[in-house]
Amino acid sequence: MATAPTSFVDETTVIDYQKGDYARTVVICVDNSEVSARAVKWATDHVLRPDDLIVFLHCHPPYLLEQEALGLKENAKQILLSRANILPPEFSKVRAISLLNVSVGFRLFTKITEISPEFVVCGTRGEGPLSKALHGSVSDYLVHTCECSVIVPKPATAF
Template identity: 30%
Template sequence: MKVLVAVDEGEGSLYALKWTLDHLFRPDLREHPRGRLTLIHVQQPFQHFLFPGPAAMPSAATVYASSSVVDSARRAQEQNTNKLLGRALQVCKERKVEAETLISDGDPKEMICQAVEQIHPDLVVVGSRGLSKFRRAFLGSVSDYVAHHARCPVLIARPRK
């Protein structure tokens, strides 16, 4: 079985990873042919420009970041991604499960669905932030989008309260 787990900085994704390891990669299931676990993290693309508010610069429309600022932001984003995936891989290692990682840039909901098209997992596991119906309608929900658009079964792991 090929399983794709979406990980980000939120506690919901860490719960989703632990749920996957507890229920799909348990030690008693390892005697049978093992599945493949892929962890995907989607980075938000860095904006090279800012739109200052009218109080800051009333006549300016756009301010572009210098190349040193862009490089610094990319390095910080890369360090955060490595730290996040390192923590997720450590959880897998503690449970004696090998995992591979996939890093994408873009909108998380679209990139997760694109990864589904590329690697053809049998299951996608995503966490839940626990948004209310009202907030989910306005902010959008990655888990909701993936559940409706991914071309494979999707499990939304929601921690008990």
């Protein structure tokens, strides 16, 4: 009797820095929003060091049709590359990983746990309590579940 596969490839490494000469590991969760770009810029200005290994994580929902797979994977790749390009040249120790899961927050959490960084940077849209209750908030989920510190820079509208 044939059995269903128990696992599938749900991550793709877009940029891979494999050398071991870095001081800290820092994860930055990104998407295609302006808030995400601002979080990367904030991190470079305030917490990142040139000798850090910076790991960009992006998670997208699974595709329904095989044709959608190529488009989503290419879109995720472009998001990761565009966020890595925000970094100044001295920040050259970079990994970028695209993840696939229905539960974005949970999948990011499991990968962050596997990486075991010193801290995580994650943008926020600045939603109110009602919107968070209805739609959930990835940054809020990570703040409450990750073992390491999670830094959530305030959105520009909060200032």
